[in-house]
Amino acid sequence: MALVAFALIALIALGSALGLVLKRNPIHGALFLVVNLGSIAALYLTLGAEFLAAAQVIVYAGAIMVLFVFAIMVLIPGKEETGPDPRRPWRLLALPAGAILLMLLAVYVVGAPAAPSGRATSGGVEAIARLLFTDYLFPFELTSVLLLAAMVGVLLLARRRA
Amino acid sequence: MVPESYYLALSVALFSTGVVGVIVRRNPLVIFMSIELMLNAANLAFVAFGHRLGSNDGQALVFFVMAVAAAEVAVGLAIIVAIFRLRRRLSVDDLSLMRW
Numbered sequence: 001m002a003l004v005a006f007a008l009i010a011l012i013a014l015g016s017a018l019g020l021v022l023k024r025n026p027i028h029g030a031l032f033l034v035v036n037l038g039s040i041a042a043l044y045l046t047l048g049a050e051f052l053a054a055a056q057v058i059v060y061a062g063a064i065m066v067l068f069v070f071a072i073m074v075l076i077p078g079k080e081e082t083g084p085d086p087r088r089p090w091r092l093l094a095l096p097a098g099a100i101l102l103m104l105l106a107v108y109v110v111g112a113p114a115a116p117s118g119r120a121t122s123g124g125v126e127a128i129a130r131l132l133f134t135d136y137l138f139p140f141e142l143t144s145v146l147l148l149a150a151m152v153g154v155l156l157l158a159r160r161r162a
Numbered sequence: 163m164v165p166e167s168y169y170l171a172l173s174v175a176l177f178s179t180g181v182v183g184v185i186v187r188r189n190p191l192v193i194f195m196s197i198e199l200m201l202n203a204a205n206l207a208f209v210a211f212g213h214r215l216g217s218n219d220g221q222a223l224v225f226f227v228m229a230v231a232a233a234e235v236a237v238g239l240a241i242i243v244a245i246f247r248l249r250r251r252l253s254v255d256d257l258s259l260m261r262w
Contacts, residue, residue, distance in 0.1 A: 002163060002164050003164055006164045006168060006169075010168070010172045013172060013176060014172070014175060014176070014179070017175075017176050017179040017180070017199055018179060020179075020183060020192070020195055020196065020199060021179055021180075021182060021183035021186065021187070021196065026189055026191050026192050026195075029192050029195055030195060033195050033198065033199065036176075036199065036202070037198075037202060040202050040205070040206055043169065043172075043206060043209075044206075044209055046164070047169065047209050047210065047213045048213065049209050049212075049213075049221050049224075051221070052205075052209060052221050052224055052225070055225065055228060056228070059228050059232060060198075060202070060228065060231075063232065064198070064231065064232060064235050067235055067236065067239055068191065068194070068195060068235070068239070071191060071239045071242065071243065072191055074243065075191065075242070075243065075246050075252055076189075076191070076252070085188065086255070087255070091185065091186050092186075093185075094181075094182045094185035094186045095182065095186075097181075097182075097185065098178045098179070098181055098182035098185075099178075101177075101178050101181055102174060102175065102178040105174040105177065105178065106171065106174050109170050109173070109174050109207065110167050110170045110171050110174060112170070112211075127218050128218060128221055128222060128225065131218050131219065131221075131222045132222055132225065135219075135222070136222050136226075139226055140226075143226060143229045143230070146229065146230065146233050147229065147232070147233055149233075150232075150233035150234075150236050150237050151236070153237055153240070154236045154237055154240040157237070157240035157241060157243075157244050158240050158243065158244070160247075
């Protein structure tokens, strides 16, 4: 039962990832990416990471994808990929390169030795929060500085100079 | 119970798809979305490894990756909009100013 659910979600995730790469219209790609992020959130749920699933939907599928769709609406004048591709044969080299990468990663990551499993994890808000405010306190505070710096930088970049 | 290696295999496949997308596509926005795809594949691997090791550290790392990705998307999209204002076109082939 769990396996069937996993296979279904994994199929959706892979299909939407391929849709993102193959569809010519970037708005279709953005919608495919939303589907992909949602399916990954579902996978987090099956792994017992409830907090991350919620954060994935709110931060990624919500905030980040809204930014993307907004930028696409502002920038893209209807159709896409202007003109014929002058470097098409080179770009098609990406397919064998991607296949080689896939095999290498499969050997190293999937074949990683199974460690002795520790206690069962709880991915609830409390467990993550405890970790974030004890072991990872410094990076957590640093993240707030990073977000502030990003905000100021974006304001500077987006200012219309004329 | 689904073994973690299935999750890792899916993560590897998603990451490779993202890499191919970054190389093949010419629209910087789509390239950006492919990068998000790769980040998510890495996040999935983090959570799967954390599940295998029985620790929550992987999930904490995913939290940081999400925060950094949010900052990165905001800055990156602002840069793309600024480039578009200057050039009125949107193709990475045109952006060869700093090419050696």
